[in-house]
Amino acid sequence: MDSFKVLAEPRRRQILSLIWNRELAAAEIASHFDVTFGAVSQHLAVLREASFVTVRKDGNRRLYRADEIALGPFKDVLETMWAKTLSNLAEQIELGEGEGH
C-alpha cells in the first residue's frame, strides 16, 4: 500500500495523532475508538508495514509510537491538518461563548 493510501483512511490518521508524541499499547489506542480491537489492530499493522509507526517491547507489552521521520512530507501535512482541526474547535467554542451559552 502506498503512503497516500495508507493515510487516506481517517482512522489511521487518528491513530497517529494519539501516538504522535507518546507510546501507547494497542489496547490503549483501541479504547479511544468505537470500533473493534481487531479493526484497530489491522490499522496498526498497515501503519507498521508503511514504517509510519515504531514498536517497542516493554515486558509483554508492545508500545506503538508514530515515526515522524519516516512520515517524511506527510509529517507537515498531518500537523497542519490537526492544527486546523484544533483552531476550528477553538473558534466554535468562542462562538458558543459569544452567544452567551
Add this chain to the structure above:
Amino acid sequence: MTEIVVEQRIAAPPSTVYRYLTESDRWKLWQGSDAQLDARPGGVFSMVMGNGMNARGQFVELVRDERVVFTWGWIDQPGIPPGSTTVEIALSPDAGGTLLVLTHRSVPDDESAMQQMGWRHYLPRLAIVASGGSPGPDTGPA
C-alpha cells in the same frame, strides 16, 4: 469544510489543456493509471490512481477551453464519499500559455491537507504533459 485553491501556469494554450481534462486517454497521462471520462453534464468521472484508489464523480458543467466542473470522492474510502465534493478547473489565457485555477470545494477539514498535497503533486505533471514533455511514471504524491 474547506475550499482548496491551487494555481498552475502551463506553457500551452487553454484549448490544449482542456483536452487533458476531458479525454480519458489524456487525463491518465498526468494522473492515475486509468481514467474513464464521459465529459458531458451528468457524465461519469472515474479515475483510478496507481495505488488503486478510485476517484469517482459526475461532470457538472463544461465550457470548452474555459471551465470543467465535476464532483469528486473516493470509492472505498470513508473520508470523502463519491459526489460529496466539487472540483472546478478554470482555464484562462496567460502570457501565451494558460493559467489554471483549480478550486476544490466542500472538502472535510481533516481531509483538506491530503487533497491539497495531491493536487500540488498532479497539476505540475499536467503542466509538463500538456506542454509536450514527459513527467515520468507516477509514484504518488510523496
